[in-house]
Amino acid sequence: MTILVTGATGTVGRHVVRALDRRGAAIRALARDPAKAGLPAGVAVATGDFLDVDAMRAALSGVSTLFLLNAVVPDEVTQALVALNLAREAGVGRVVYLSVIHADRxxxxxxxAGKLAVERMIEAMGFEATILRPAYFIDNDRTVADVVANHGVYPMPLGHKGLAMIDAGDIGEVAALELLxxxxxxxxxPSERLTLVGPQTLTGPDVAGIWSEVLGRPVAYAGDDTAGFEQALRRVMPPWMAFDMRLMAERFQTDGMIPQPGDRERLTALLGRPLRAYRDFAAGLAA
Incomplete structure (x- = not known):
């Protein structure tokens, strides 16, 4: 049977496809433009997106397990519910869904909140499911690497509670293992939830300190100004999304993203190797 991977050309989805491909799985990847997908040779690519009902029906035909990942967009919940209803119509019974840590908080x-709604619909529709709840992606910081390197400032307002940041490759491999x-x-x-975290819980100053060590020169933490963060994001994304990111950053500062006892050990055992650390990411970019 076949595993359908949605979001297959994105940050996490590419890792899911590669991890499945390495293990010899039968994969179908959903992409808007197969010519630009850039996926491993031999991976079947289905053309379409979540709101193209006919294309989704075709993509789900003959599929046994669904990896559901949809982007942060205004109609995220609608997209997910269309996919889930079509999956149930096609006889798909098993789902691995990429949600987010603390979706219920x-x-x-x-x-x-949108991802929590999708989690609840997966349960209500009776799928056998693994809900993956990752913390902040280490890979998000690719977008600020130039600022760090050229201006000596780490600009993400992560606060002082700490985030158990996780590498996207680790997320993708865990997802592939659960799919298989x-x-x-x-x-x-039985259905279950997995909290996905990295090996360290890092504050904004901690991350700036890692960059200082990797680059061999001082990098300062820019501070906790979420209003300024929103305004900066509005230069590169729609205002609604910038506001969404500001609200998230405010929860970073009040709550953090803190793992529960045993979360890291469970993931390390599942992967059979150590989780990738932020320092490895930063050193790779610096090199």
């Missing part, structure tokens, strides 16, 4: 943050576990099961498996 950060309910004032639009994209967190459900795909290969002889019978129904």
């Amino acid at each position: 950060f309910v004032n943050v639009p994209h967190f 576990r459900r795909e290969g099961a002889a019978g129904p498996l």
Whole structure:
């Protein structure tokens, strides 16, 4: 049978496809433009998106397990519910869904609340599911690497509570392992949630300190100005999204993204190797 990977050309989805491909899985990747997908040779690509019902029906035909990942967009919940309803129509019973850590707590943050709604619909529709709840992606900081390197400032207002940042490659590999576990099961498996975290819980000053060590020169933490953060983001994204990101940053500062006891050990055992650290990411970019 076949695993359908949505979001297959994005930050996490590419890692999911590669991890499945390395393990010899039958994969179908959903992409708007197959010519630009850039996925491994031999991976079947289905053309379409979540709101193209006919294309989604075709993409889901013959699929046994669904990896559901949709972007932060105004109609994120609608997209997910269209996909889930079409999956159920196609007889797909198993889902791995990429949600977010603290989706049930950060309910004032639009994209967190949206992912919680999708989690609840997955449960209500009776799918056998693994809900993945990752913390802040280490890879998000690719967008600020030039600022760090050229201006000596780490600009993300992460605050002082700490975020257990995780590498996108680790997320993708965990997702692939869960997809294969459900795909290969002889019978129904219970649904579960996995909190995905990295090896360290880092504050804004901690991250600036890592960059200082990697670059060999001082890097300052820009501070906790979420209003200024919103205004900066409005230069590169729509105002609604910039406001969403500001609300998220405010919860970083009041709550953090803190793992529960055993979260890291569970992931390390699942992967069979250490989780990738922020320092490895920063050193790779600096090199």
